[in-house]
Amino acid sequence: MAMTTDADIADLDAADPLAAFHDAFSLPDGVIYLCGNSLGPPPRNAGERLTHVTAQQWGAHLVRGWTEDGWITLPRRVGDKVARLIGAKPGEVAIADSTSVNLFKLLAAACGLRPDRTTILSQADNFPTDLYIAQGLAGLSRGHTQLRTVPAGAIADAIDDDTAVVMLSHVDYRTGALLDMKKLTAAAHAKGALALWDIAHSAGALPVDLNLAAADFAVGCGYKYLNGGPGAPAFLFVAERHQGDARSPLSGWMGHALPFDFAPDYRPADGITRFLCGTPVVLGIAALEVGLDLALKADPDALRHKSQALGNLFIARVEALCADDELTLISPRAAAARGSQVCLTHRQGYPVMQALIDRGVIGDFRAPDIMRFGFAPLYLSYGDIVEAARILADVLATGAWDQPKYHQRAAVT
Numbered sequence: 001m002a003m004t005t006d007a008d009i010a011d012l013d014a015a016d017p018l019a020a021f022h023d024a025f026s027l028p029d030g031v032i033y034l035c036g037n038s039l040g041p042p043p044r045n046a047g048e049r050l051t052h053v054t055a056q057q058w059g060a061h062l063v064r065g066w067t068e069d070g071w072i073t074l075p076r077r078v079g080d081k082v083a084r085l086i087g088a089k090p091g092e093v094a095i096a097d098s099t100s101v102n103l104f105k106l107l108a109a110a111c112g113l114r115p116d117r118t119t120i121l122s123q124a125d126n127f128p129t130d131l132y133i134a135q136g137l138a139g140l141s142r143g144h145t146q147l148r149t150v151p152a153g154a155i156a157d158a159i160d161d162d163t164a165v166v167m168l169s170h171v172d173y174r175t176g177a178l179l180d181m182k183k184l185t186a187a188a189h190a191k192g193a194l195a196l197w198d199i200a201h202s203a204g205a206l207p208v209d210l211n212l213a214a215a216d217f218a219v220g221c222g223y224k225y226l227n228g229g230p231g232a233p234a235f236l237f238v239a240e241r242h243q244g245d246a247r248s249p250l251s252g253w254m255g256h257a258l259p260f261d262f263a264p265d266y267r268p269a270d271g272i273t274r275f276l277c278g279t280p281v282v283l284g285i286a287a288l289e290v291g292l293d294l295a296l297k298a299d300p301d302a303l304r305h306k307s308q309a310l311g312n313l314f315i316a317r318v319e320a321l322c323a324d325d326e327l328t329l330i331s332p333r334a335a336a337a338r339g340s341q342v343c344l345t346h347r348q349g350y351p352v353m354q355a356l357i358d359r360g361v362i363g364d365f366r367a368p369d370i371m372r373f374g375f376a377p378l379y380l381s382y383g384d385i386v387e388a389a390r391i392l393a394d395v396l397a398t399g400a401w402d403q404p405k406y407h408q409r410a411a412v413t
């Protein structure tokens with residue numbers, strides 16, 4: 001790979017079966033966007049869809065939109081589209097709330113299915129909100145349930161007959177390391193535990209097959225690789241076999257069997273609907289659907305192939321151009337063991353990333369010293385990756401990052 005010439009790169013781009021998707025997104029000129037794992041860019045049609053829903057549905061039909069425009073069924077209808085991307089069946093996925101809130105609901109539901117067990121087991125370096133939510137749930141249980149964390153590599157051996165649920169992130173947000181969903185789910189089941197997967201960094205970037213892995217529960221994000229917009233609603237998956245017994249602790253009216261009977265007592269709806277809580281975010285789901293429709297048009301194998309190839313190319317170019325002692329690759333070198341991102345550490349990772357952003361290469365920084373580069377295969381080209389690596393090498397070689405303005409920390413990194 002290090003020896004790929006400019007002509008080879010042009011050939012790769014010319015032969016790229018996903019190249020046409022680039023124009024379906026709106027990205028500023030001069031930007032190489034390597035942050036789609038944090039916030040995907042807007043699909044070109046997102047504005048038009050929002051204008052349509054605002055004027056032709058909300059504006060024209062007002063409150064009748066709930067039935068005339070099918071707003072009330074949006075969580076399930078659009079959930080069925082997400083299901084196609086993640087190896088779920090129709091009726092197993094709903095769009096609702098945020099990833100954090102969905103985690104709370106499903107984690108509580110999982111614990112409720114294993115009432116005699118007291119442990120939620122997770123990886124120590126899981127995404128913080130996942131751990132915080134588990135801590136909050138443990139606090140509410142008044143000592144019944146506790147969160148136990150172990151390094152990702154020790155999860156399988158740590159599952160025991162007190163484990164109610166194993167809660168894992170499929171892709172490590174810091175390193176991009178990918179866990180084996182099928183194997184770890186089987187390890188949980190072998191001990192009678194349930195498996196809850198957070199696929200925030202997987203959905204839309206790599207093939208996920210929840211039912212092939214026999215996953216029990218899953219949650220994921222709408223605004224990362226699904227390009228649903230800032231704060232887009234999230235999704236949740238509950239395997240059909242659990243839908244009769246699992247209960248949401250957030251027993252809001254949209255999860256009621258008959259919300260418009262206005263009965264005083266809660267009775268859960270059948271199926272995935274019981275995991276809804278309040279009123280669906282209609283505009284948010286409308287925007288998310290635009291991003292989803294694009295993701296559904298892409299061949300999943302082509303997506304995975306290109307995402308791996310972009311990551312490999314980036315690593316090869318960076319290693320060829322940058323001094324050995326400055327950067328450390330903390331992502332797995334083998335593409336099969338990575339999600340869709342490559343992470344490098346640098347002792348001055350924060351100002352280096354700010355200098356890169358100033359030059360149009362947008363990645364992000366994760367404390368303490370990680371520079372994260374996401375490779376969204378729908379809108380990036382091989383040429384973009386070569387250019388990003390060249391600019392990184394230049395920023396390092398010239399010391400251009402070492403200016404006071406690049407050292408000032410922003411509120412959101």
Ligand SMILES: *Cc1c(COP(=O)(O)O)cnc(C)c1O
Nearest residue numbers: 098099100127129169198200201
């Ligand atoms: C991005 C991400 C989240 C985000 O949760 P929000 O509730 O949308 O803020 C949660 N978990 C993981 C693993 C993530 O990558």
